[in-house]
Amino acid sequence: MKKVFLLLSLLFSLEAKYLDTQTCKECHEDIHYEHTQSMHHKSSLFKDEVHAKVKNAVNKNKYSCALCHMPGSSNLRALMKGEEQPNKNDKRQLDGVSCYYCHQIKDVYHSKKYNINISSAKDGIKPTMYANLVDPDDSDKHKAASNEIYKNSMVCMGCHSHKQNNLGFEVCRTQKKEVPQSDCIKCHMPKADGGNEKFNKKGRTEYATHRFLGVHSPEMVKKAVKIDLEYDKETQQLDVTITNMMGHYIITHPMRLKFVQTYIKRDGKIIWQNFEKSPLEDKEATFIIVLQNKNAEATLPNQAVGYKINQNLEAKATKIIHYKVPKLQKGDEVFSKWVSYIVNPKIAKKLQITTPEIIEPIIGVEESLYIY
Ligand code: HEC
Ligand code: HEC
Ligand code: HEC
Ligand code: HEC
Ligand code: HEC
Numbered sequence: 001m002k003k004v005f006l007l008l009s010l011l012f013s014l015e016a017k018y019l020d021t022q023t024c025k026e027c028h029e030d031i032h033y034e035h036t037q038s039m040h041h042k043s044s045l046f047k048d049e050v051h052a053k054v055k056n057a058v059n060k061n062k063y064s065c066a067l068c069h070m071p072g073s074s075n076l077r078a079l080m081k082g083e084e085q086p087n088k089n090d091k092r093q094l095d096g097v098s099c100y101y102c103h104q105i106k107d108v109y110h111s112k113k114y115n116i117n118i119s120s121a122k123d124g125i126k127p128t129m130y131a132n133l134v135d136p137d138d139s140d141k142h143k144a145a146s147n148e149i150y151k152n153s154m155v156c157m158g159c160h161s162h163k164q165n166n167l168g169f170e171v172c173r174t175q176k177k178e179v180p181q182s183d184c185i186k187c188h189m190p191k192a193d194g195g196n197e198k199f200n201k202k203g204r205t206e207y208a209t210h211r212f213l214g215v216h217s218p219e220m221v222k223k224a225v226k227i228d229l230e231y232d233k234e235t236q237q238l239d240v241t242i243t244n245m246m247g248h249y250i251i252t253h254p255m256r257l258k259f260v261q262t263y264i265k266r267d268g269k270i271i272w273q274n275f276e277k278s279p280l281e282d283k284e285a286t287f288i289i290v291l292q293n294k295n296a297e298a299t300l301p302n303q304a305v306g307y308k309i310n311q312n313l314e315a316k317a318t319k320i321i322h323y324k325v326p327k328l329q330k331g332d333e334v335f336s337k338w339v340s341y342i343v344n345p346k347i348a349k350k351l352q353i354t355t356p357e358i359i360e361p362i363i364g365v366e367e368s369l370y371i372y
Pocket of ligand 5: 153160175182184186188213214224246247250252253256
């Protein structure tokens with residue numbers, strides 16, 4: 001931790017002038033609107049109920065999470081150490097992962113505990129916004145420059161790569177260690193028609209959108225996996241093939257629960273299903289990470305020293321589950337669907353999270369197979 005703080009104090013010029021998110025709206029209206037709907041804007045403990053409740057369960061006093069959830073705070077270090085408390089009247093804190101913060105990241109420093117963003121923010125000079133435009137136009141507010149990390153998605157890895165807790169256990173990871181980051185920007189910032197700025201003097205025809213849809217979006221959850229069904233009459237075997245279509249593990253965060261539910265219908269009645277009450281009855285079709293503490297009990301990330309359950313699937317990987325099912329006949333139909341919980345119902349209950357959009361399951365792809 002000491003080393004990280006040393007880096008923070010060296011690399012962040014926290015006193016530098018800060019342009020809050022509202023000030024970008026004047027020119028970048030559409031992007032501003034998209035961003036304010038995104039989880040980046042809602043990442044602070046003032047706007048994300050789930051984050052706030054986990055934070056309070058972990059540590060009421062210190063806010064070490066601020067490093068990624070409220071990175072633009074001027075008193076980041078004091079918040080992380082618990083010397084100061086979050087303040088809901090401070091725009092830099094309310095802005096969460098803000099426009100200004102993201103676009104001032106010059107480089108990403110790799111560290112074992114978690115990566116660190118290196119900011120270019122400096123006091124007293126017109127700020128430079130980095131991104132990926134060819135020949136950016138001039139603006140009164142800021143200079144603009146292109147930077148490779150906004151093209152190869154390295155800019156995402158300052159917060160999204162991996163994280164160790166204070167016990168040295170890695171509680172989340174987006175991708176395998178050996179592989180370079182996938183093209184996050186391509187999937188999470190799809191292009192839309194129009195310019196990025198209201199005067200659009202450069203006559204641009206498309207811009208990178210900023211909603212950063214993910215696990216909260218039914219539209220995105222539909223794209224998470226592909227399911228294929230195959231039944232073999234000879235062996236009475238049903239094969240359910242699950243392919244991870246994303247650029248990362250299916251489970252990137254231990255709050256989630258995702259699974260495939262499969263059942264067979266004959267004359268409108270269910271004659272077989274892969275589980276009755278809990279998806280965990282069929283571990284192979286369930287994607288979940290349950291962390292355990294030193295007494296081998298299920299625990300929150302801060303106390304974890306290992307996995308109690310680790311059912312995950314790498315980027316682009318495929319898994320085939322074989323089921324022995326009753327002999328199927330003409331007219332029978334097999335159904336399979338992807339079910340995704342933002343918060344595992346067990347954890348939601350424990351933390352008393354009640355917002356319906358957060359605790360209800362999101363249904364992804366649905367496949368069916370008619371037996372001839
Ligand atoms: C007074 C108008 C104005 C304001 C306010 C403004 N910008 Fe810009 N911005 C521009 C113009 C003009 C461009 C160039 C657009 C082009 O070339 O298509 C631009 C380009 C950018 C780029 C692209 C840089 C590149 O090289 O690819 C980023 C990123 C950006 N602005 C971020 C911001 C952020 C963050 C804020 C708020 C803190 C902000 N802007 C406020 C006018 C503005
Ligand atoms: C999580 C980091 C992040 C946040 C937050 C963010 N941006 Fe961006 N922005 C990017 C990246 C990465 C690109 C480059 C995408 C590309 O070129 O495909 C980009 C591109 C842009 C561009 C150029 C778009 C184009 O394709 O013409 C503008 C302008 C811009 N951002 C402004 C803003 C403003 C204004 C906000 C807040 C309202 C904001 N950004 C918030 C990461 C971010
Ligand atoms: C190294 C950066 C980093 C740190 C430090 C960090 N987080 Fe996060 N957190 C993230 C990222 C990135 C995500 C989005 C991950 C995902 O969805 O896969 C996230 C997501 C979450 C979520 C899920 C939110 C949701 O909307 O469902 C919770 C809860 C959470 N973090 C809690 C915490 C708590 C509590 C702390 C401090 C004890 C913390 N985080 C520290 C980067 C971080
Ligand atoms: C400064 C840290 C930071 C950077 C840089 C960053 N993110 Fe995030 N991102 C977060 C945090 C924190 C969350 C979780 C917010 C929450 O749920 O409370 C998040 C959430 C997300 C989500 C999940 C949305 C959802 O619905 O659950 C996606 C997708 C995402 N980020 C993609 C990206 C991409 C792509 C980039 C690079 C262009 C990027 N992020 C850069 C911190 C960051
Ligand atoms: C091939 C497309 C694709 C690529 C590449 C990709 N993602 Fe995703 N990602 C998705 C889809 C689809 C979802 C939504 C489904 C889900 O969350 O289960 C998602 C979900 C997420 C989430 C929310 C996951 C959760 O459970 O909280 C985060 C955070 C995220 N992506 C970040 C990233 C980052 C960072 C990168 C680059 C390293 C990246 N993504 C690359 C398609 C992609």
